[in-house]
Amino acid sequence: MKVYGTETGAATHPVLLTFAEKGHEPELIHTSVLGGADKSPENLARQPFGEVPVLDDDGFLLYESRAIIRYLDRRLPGPSLTPADLREFGLMEQWINVEQYYVSGPVWTVVRSGPVYDLIRRSPAIKTMPPAPDDAELAAVRGELARAFDAVDKHLEGRTYLAGEQFSLAEICWLPYLTYLFASNGGDLVLERPNLADWWQRTSSRPTWKKVGKVLDRLENA
Ligand SMILES: N[C@@H](CCC(=O)N[C@@H](CS)C(=O)NCC(=O)O)C(=O)O
Structure with a gap:
Protein backbone atom coordinates (compact mmCIF):
# COMPACT_ATOMS: atom_id res chain seq x y z
CA MET A 1 0.00 0.00 0.00
CA LYS A 2 1.07 3.57 -0.65
CA VAL A 3 0.66 6.64 1.51
CA TYR A 4 0.98 10.12 0.02
CA GLY A 5 2.20 12.39 2.79
CA THR A 6 5.26 13.52 4.69
CA GLU A 7 7.22 11.72 7.38
CA THR A 8 6.95 14.75 9.68
CA GLY A 9 3.28 15.60 9.05
CA ALA A 10 1.02 15.49 12.09
CA ALA A 11 -1.85 14.35 9.86
CA THR A 12 0.26 11.65 8.16
CA HIS A 13 1.60 10.37 11.51
CA PRO A 14 -1.60 8.57 12.61
CA VAL A 15 -1.53 6.61 9.36
CA LEU A 16 2.14 5.68 9.72
CA LEU A 17 1.64 4.75 13.37
CA THR A 18 -1.35 2.54 12.57
CA PHE A 19 0.74 0.67 9.99
CA ALA A 20 3.55 0.30 12.55
CA GLU A 21 1.25 -0.93 15.32
CA LYS A 22 -0.17 -3.54 12.94
CA GLY A 23 3.38 -4.63 12.04
CA HIS A 24 3.39 -3.23 8.51
CA GLU A 25 5.12 -0.46 6.62
CA PRO A 26 3.59 1.37 3.65
CA GLU A 27 5.46 2.90 0.75
CA LEU A 28 5.53 6.58 1.75
CA ILE A 29 5.39 8.83 -1.30
CA HIS A 30 6.78 12.15 -0.16
CA THR A 31 4.25 14.84 -1.07
CA SER A 32 5.84 18.07 0.05
CA VAL A 33 3.38 20.40 1.79
CA LEU A 34 5.92 23.24 2.02
CA GLY A 35 6.82 22.63 -1.62
CA GLY A 36 3.16 22.91 -2.62
CA ALA A 37 2.84 19.32 -3.84
CA ASP A 38 -0.34 18.90 -1.76
CA LYS A 39 -1.97 21.51 -4.03
CA SER A 40 -0.63 19.99 -7.29
CA PRO A 41 -3.16 18.81 -9.89
CA GLU A 42 -2.06 15.22 -9.20
CA ASN A 43 -2.77 15.50 -5.49
CA LEU A 44 -6.00 17.44 -6.01
CA ALA A 45 -7.16 14.54 -8.18
CA ARG A 46 -6.51 12.23 -5.22
CA GLN A 47 -7.61 14.63 -2.45
CA PRO A 48 -9.98 17.41 -3.60
CA PHE A 49 -9.16 19.59 -0.55
CA GLY A 50 -5.46 19.67 -1.43
CA GLU A 51 -4.19 17.95 1.69
CA VAL A 52 -2.32 14.85 2.74
CA PRO A 53 -2.40 12.03 3.77
CA VAL A 54 -4.00 9.89 1.07
CA LEU A 55 -3.97 6.09 1.15
CA ASP A 56 -3.72 4.08 -2.07
CA ASP A 57 -4.72 0.46 -1.49
CA ASP A 58 -4.25 -1.19 -4.86
CA GLY A 59 -5.95 1.71 -6.65
CA PHE A 60 -8.57 2.31 -3.97
CA LEU A 61 -8.00 5.88 -2.74
CA LEU A 62 -8.98 7.05 0.72
CA TYR A 63 -8.35 10.42 2.38
CA GLU A 64 -8.91 11.96 5.84
CA SER A 65 -6.46 10.56 8.38
CA ARG A 66 -9.09 9.43 10.89
CA ALA A 67 -11.01 7.53 8.19
CA ILE A 68 -7.79 5.94 6.93
CA ILE A 69 -6.76 4.61 10.35
CA ARG A 70 -10.17 3.03 10.95
CA TYR A 71 -9.97 1.41 7.51
CA LEU A 72 -6.43 0.14 8.12
CA ASP A 73 -7.32 -1.32 11.50
CA ARG A 74 -9.86 -3.58 9.77
CA ARG A 75 -7.87 -4.08 6.57
CA LEU A 76 -4.53 -5.18 8.03
CA PRO A 77 -3.74 -8.28 10.07
CA GLY A 78 -2.15 -7.60 13.43
CA PRO A 79 -3.41 -6.52 16.85
CA SER A 80 -6.76 -4.75 16.85
CA LEU A 81 -6.62 -1.08 17.74
CA THR A 82 -10.37 -0.89 18.40
CA PRO A 83 -11.80 -2.24 21.68
CA ALA A 84 -14.33 -5.08 21.35
CA ASP A 85 -16.22 -3.87 24.41
N1 LIG B 1 -8.49 16.61 7.90
C1 LIG B 1 -7.28 16.22 7.21
C2 LIG B 1 -6.20 17.25 7.51
C3 LIG B 1 -4.93 16.94 6.79
C4 LIG B 1 -3.88 18.02 6.97
O1 LIG B 1 -4.06 19.04 7.66
N2 LIG B 1 -2.78 17.79 6.32
C5 LIG B 1 -1.74 18.78 6.25
C6 LIG B 1 -0.37 18.22 6.21
S1 LIG B 1 0.05 17.42 7.71
C7 LIG B 1 -1.89 19.43 4.95
O2 LIG B 1 -2.21 18.76 3.99
N3 LIG B 1 -1.69 20.72 4.94
C8 LIG B 1 -1.80 21.43 3.76
C9 LIG B 1 -2.75 22.54 3.92
O3 LIG B 1 -3.15 22.79 5.06
O4 LIG B 1 -3.11 23.14 2.95
C10 LIG B 1 -6.86 14.82 7.64
O5 LIG B 1 -7.00 14.52 8.84
O6 LIG B 1 -6.40 14.03 6.81
Whole structure:
Protein backbone atom coordinates (compact mmCIF):
# COMPACT_ATOMS: atom_id res chain seq x y z
CA MET A 1 0.00 0.00 0.00
CA LYS A 2 1.07 3.57 -0.65
CA VAL A 3 0.66 6.64 1.51
CA TYR A 4 0.98 10.12 0.02
CA GLY A 5 2.20 12.39 2.79
CA THR A 6 5.26 13.52 4.69
CA GLU A 7 7.22 11.72 7.38
CA THR A 8 6.95 14.75 9.68
CA GLY A 9 3.28 15.60 9.05
CA ALA A 10 1.02 15.49 12.09
CA ALA A 11 -1.85 14.35 9.86
CA THR A 12 0.26 11.65 8.16
CA HIS A 13 1.60 10.37 11.51
CA PRO A 14 -1.60 8.57 12.61
CA VAL A 15 -1.53 6.61 9.36
CA LEU A 16 2.14 5.68 9.72
CA LEU A 17 1.64 4.75 13.37
CA THR A 18 -1.35 2.54 12.57
CA PHE A 19 0.74 0.67 9.99
CA ALA A 20 3.55 0.30 12.55
CA GLU A 21 1.25 -0.93 15.32
CA LYS A 22 -0.17 -3.54 12.94
CA GLY A 23 3.38 -4.63 12.04
CA HIS A 24 3.39 -3.23 8.51
CA GLU A 25 5.12 -0.46 6.62
CA PRO A 26 3.59 1.37 3.65
CA GLU A 27 5.46 2.90 0.75
CA LEU A 28 5.53 6.58 1.75
CA ILE A 29 5.39 8.83 -1.30
CA HIS A 30 6.78 12.15 -0.16
CA THR A 31 4.25 14.84 -1.07
CA SER A 32 5.84 18.07 0.05
CA VAL A 33 3.38 20.40 1.79
CA LEU A 34 5.92 23.24 2.02
CA GLY A 35 6.82 22.63 -1.62
CA GLY A 36 3.16 22.91 -2.62
CA ALA A 37 2.84 19.32 -3.84
CA ASP A 38 -0.34 18.90 -1.76
CA LYS A 39 -1.97 21.51 -4.03
CA SER A 40 -0.63 19.99 -7.29
CA PRO A 41 -3.16 18.81 -9.89
CA GLU A 42 -2.06 15.22 -9.20
CA ASN A 43 -2.77 15.50 -5.49
CA LEU A 44 -6.00 17.44 -6.01
CA ALA A 45 -7.16 14.54 -8.18
CA ARG A 46 -6.51 12.23 -5.22
CA GLN A 47 -7.61 14.63 -2.45
CA PRO A 48 -9.98 17.41 -3.60
CA PHE A 49 -9.16 19.59 -0.55
CA GLY A 50 -5.46 19.67 -1.43
CA GLU A 51 -4.19 17.95 1.69
CA VAL A 52 -2.32 14.85 2.74
CA PRO A 53 -2.40 12.03 3.77
CA VAL A 54 -4.00 9.89 1.07
CA LEU A 55 -3.97 6.09 1.15
CA ASP A 56 -3.72 4.08 -2.07
CA ASP A 57 -4.72 0.46 -1.49
CA ASP A 58 -4.25 -1.19 -4.86
CA GLY A 59 -5.95 1.71 -6.65
CA PHE A 60 -8.57 2.31 -3.97
CA LEU A 61 -8.00 5.88 -2.74
CA LEU A 62 -8.98 7.05 0.72
CA TYR A 63 -8.35 10.42 2.38
CA GLU A 64 -8.91 11.96 5.84
CA SER A 65 -6.46 10.56 8.38
CA ARG A 66 -9.09 9.43 10.89
CA ALA A 67 -11.01 7.53 8.19
CA ILE A 68 -7.79 5.94 6.93
CA ILE A 69 -6.76 4.61 10.35
CA ARG A 70 -10.17 3.03 10.95
CA TYR A 71 -9.97 1.41 7.51
CA LEU A 72 -6.43 0.14 8.12
CA ASP A 73 -7.32 -1.32 11.50
CA ARG A 74 -9.86 -3.58 9.77
CA ARG A 75 -7.87 -4.08 6.57
CA LEU A 76 -4.53 -5.18 8.03
CA PRO A 77 -3.74 -8.28 10.07
CA GLY A 78 -2.15 -7.60 13.43
CA PRO A 79 -3.41 -6.52 16.85
CA SER A 80 -6.76 -4.75 16.85
CA LEU A 81 -6.62 -1.08 17.74
CA THR A 82 -10.37 -0.89 18.40
CA PRO A 83 -11.80 -2.24 21.68
CA ALA A 84 -14.33 -5.08 21.35
CA ASP A 85 -16.22 -3.87 24.41
CA LEU A 86 -18.98 -1.48 23.32
CA ARG A 87 -18.44 1.08 26.09
CA GLU A 88 -14.70 1.12 25.51
CA PHE A 89 -15.40 1.56 21.80
CA GLY A 90 -17.62 4.54 22.67
CA LEU A 91 -14.86 6.06 24.78
CA MET A 92 -12.33 5.60 21.98
CA GLU A 93 -14.63 7.47 19.59
CA GLN A 94 -15.31 10.18 22.18
CA TRP A 95 -11.61 10.90 22.65
CA ILE A 96 -10.94 10.87 18.91
CA ASN A 97 -13.64 13.54 18.59
CA VAL A 98 -12.19 15.57 21.47
CA GLU A 99 -8.81 15.53 19.69
CA GLN A 100 -10.38 16.58 16.40
CA TYR A 101 -12.60 19.36 17.71
CA TYR A 102 -10.85 20.76 20.81
CA VAL A 103 -7.16 19.83 20.65
CA SER A 104 -5.49 19.70 17.23
CA GLY A 105 -6.61 23.21 16.15
CA PRO A 106 -5.40 24.97 19.32
CA VAL A 107 -2.19 22.90 19.28
CA TRP A 108 -1.47 24.14 15.77
CA THR A 109 -1.86 27.75 16.91
CA VAL A 110 0.72 27.07 19.65
CA VAL A 111 2.97 25.47 17.02
CA ARG A 112 2.76 28.72 15.00
CA SER A 113 4.35 30.51 17.97
CA GLY A 114 7.31 28.17 18.40
CA PRO A 115 10.56 26.82 16.95
CA VAL A 116 8.96 24.52 14.35
CA TYR A 117 7.40 27.54 12.71
CA ASP A 118 10.64 29.49 12.95
CA LEU A 119 11.95 26.83 10.60
CA ILE A 120 8.89 26.87 8.35
CA ARG A 121 9.14 30.67 8.11
CA ARG A 122 12.38 30.20 6.19
CA SER A 123 10.42 28.39 3.46
CA PRO A 124 8.81 30.18 0.49
CA ALA A 125 5.57 28.41 1.44
CA ILE A 126 5.18 30.65 4.48
CA LYS A 127 3.45 33.19 2.19
CA THR A 128 0.40 30.92 2.17
CA MET A 129 0.43 30.21 5.90
CA PRO A 130 -1.10 32.22 8.75
CA PRO A 131 1.16 34.45 10.90
CA ALA A 132 2.30 33.69 14.44
CA PRO A 133 -0.41 34.29 17.05
CA ASP A 134 -0.14 37.40 19.25
CA ASP A 135 0.01 37.07 23.05
CA ALA A 136 -3.75 37.31 23.46
CA GLU A 137 -4.46 34.59 20.89
CA LEU A 138 -1.78 32.36 22.38
CA ALA A 139 -3.23 32.78 25.87
CA ALA A 140 -6.71 32.00 24.55
CA VAL A 141 -5.69 28.75 22.83
CA ARG A 142 -3.63 27.68 25.82
CA GLY A 143 -6.82 28.19 27.86
CA GLU A 144 -8.75 25.98 25.41
CA LEU A 145 -6.10 23.28 25.71
CA ALA A 146 -6.12 23.55 29.52
CA ARG A 147 -9.86 22.86 29.51
CA ALA A 148 -9.50 19.82 27.23
CA PHE A 149 -6.51 18.53 29.18
CA ASP A 150 -8.32 18.93 32.52
CA ALA A 151 -11.06 16.70 31.09
CA VAL A 152 -8.67 14.06 29.81
CA ASP A 153 -6.59 14.14 33.01
CA LYS A 154 -9.72 13.46 35.06
CA HIS A 155 -10.79 10.70 32.70
CA LEU A 156 -7.38 8.98 32.88
CA GLU A 157 -7.57 8.63 36.68
CA GLY A 158 -7.38 4.84 37.20
CA ARG A 159 -7.13 4.10 33.46
CA THR A 160 -4.11 3.09 31.43
CA TYR A 161 -5.33 4.33 28.08
CA LEU A 162 -8.09 6.60 26.80
CA ALA A 163 -10.54 3.79 26.05
CA GLY A 164 -9.55 1.66 29.06
CA GLU A 165 -6.80 -0.94 29.28
CA GLN A 166 -6.10 -1.19 25.54
CA PHE A 167 -3.94 1.11 23.42
CA SER A 168 -6.36 2.19 20.70
CA LEU A 169 -6.89 4.48 17.73
CA ALA A 170 -7.58 7.26 20.25
CA GLU A 171 -3.92 7.24 21.35
CA ILE A 172 -2.94 7.19 17.67
CA CYS A 173 -4.90 10.40 17.08
CA TRP A 174 -3.58 12.25 20.15
CA LEU A 175 0.12 11.39 20.02
CA PRO A 176 1.10 13.42 16.92
CA TYR A 177 -0.48 16.65 18.18
CA LEU A 178 0.93 16.35 21.70
CA THR A 179 4.35 15.64 20.21
CA TYR A 180 4.16 18.88 18.21
CA LEU A 181 2.93 20.69 21.34
CA PHE A 182 6.04 19.54 23.21
CA ALA A 183 8.20 20.68 20.29
CA SER A 184 6.57 24.12 20.50
CA ASN A 185 7.02 25.12 24.16
CA GLY A 186 3.62 23.75 25.17
CA GLY A 187 4.65 20.58 27.00
CA ASP A 188 3.99 22.23 30.39
CA LEU A 189 0.25 21.92 29.69
CA VAL A 190 0.68 18.13 29.64
CA LEU A 191 3.27 17.69 32.38
CA GLU A 192 1.38 19.72 35.00
CA ARG A 193 -1.50 17.20 34.87
CA PRO A 194 -0.33 13.99 36.57
CA ASN A 195 -2.56 11.39 34.87
CA LEU A 196 -2.04 12.94 31.45
CA ALA A 197 1.71 13.16 32.11
CA ASP A 198 1.84 9.43 33.00
CA TRP A 199 -0.20 8.55 29.91
CA TRP A 200 2.13 10.68 27.78
CA GLN A 201 5.15 8.87 29.19
CA ARG A 202 3.56 5.46 28.51
CA THR A 203 2.43 6.20 24.98
CA SER A 204 5.19 8.43 23.58
CA SER A 205 7.82 5.87 24.62
CA ARG A 206 6.36 3.11 22.45
CA PRO A 207 8.94 1.83 19.96
CA THR A 208 6.45 2.30 17.11
CA TRP A 209 6.03 6.00 17.90
CA LYS A 210 9.75 6.47 18.39
CA LYS A 211 10.17 5.05 14.89
CA VAL A 212 7.53 7.08 13.02
CA GLY A 213 6.89 10.21 15.14
CA LYS A 214 9.42 12.48 13.48
CA VAL A 215 9.05 16.19 14.20
CA LEU A 216 9.98 18.61 11.45
CA ASP A 217 13.65 19.54 11.81
CA ARG A 218 14.65 20.13 8.19
CA LEU A 219 12.59 21.90 5.55
CA GLU A 220 13.19 19.08 3.06
CA ASN A 221 11.09 16.76 5.27
CA ALA A 222 7.89 18.76 5.04
N1 LIG B 1 -8.49 16.61 7.90
C1 LIG B 1 -7.28 16.22 7.21
C2 LIG B 1 -6.20 17.25 7.51
C3 LIG B 1 -4.93 16.94 6.79
C4 LIG B 1 -3.88 18.02 6.97
O1 LIG B 1 -4.06 19.04 7.66
N2 LIG B 1 -2.78 17.79 6.32
C5 LIG B 1 -1.74 18.78 6.25
C6 LIG B 1 -0.37 18.22 6.21
S1 LIG B 1 0.05 17.42 7.71
C7 LIG B 1 -1.89 19.43 4.95
O2 LIG B 1 -2.21 18.76 3.99
N3 LIG B 1 -1.69 20.72 4.94
C8 LIG B 1 -1.80 21.43 3.76
C9 LIG B 1 -2.75 22.54 3.92
O3 LIG B 1 -3.15 22.79 5.06
O4 LIG B 1 -3.11 23.14 2.95
C10 LIG B 1 -6.86 14.82 7.64
O5 LIG B 1 -7.00 14.52 8.84
O6 LIG B 1 -6.40 14.03 6.81
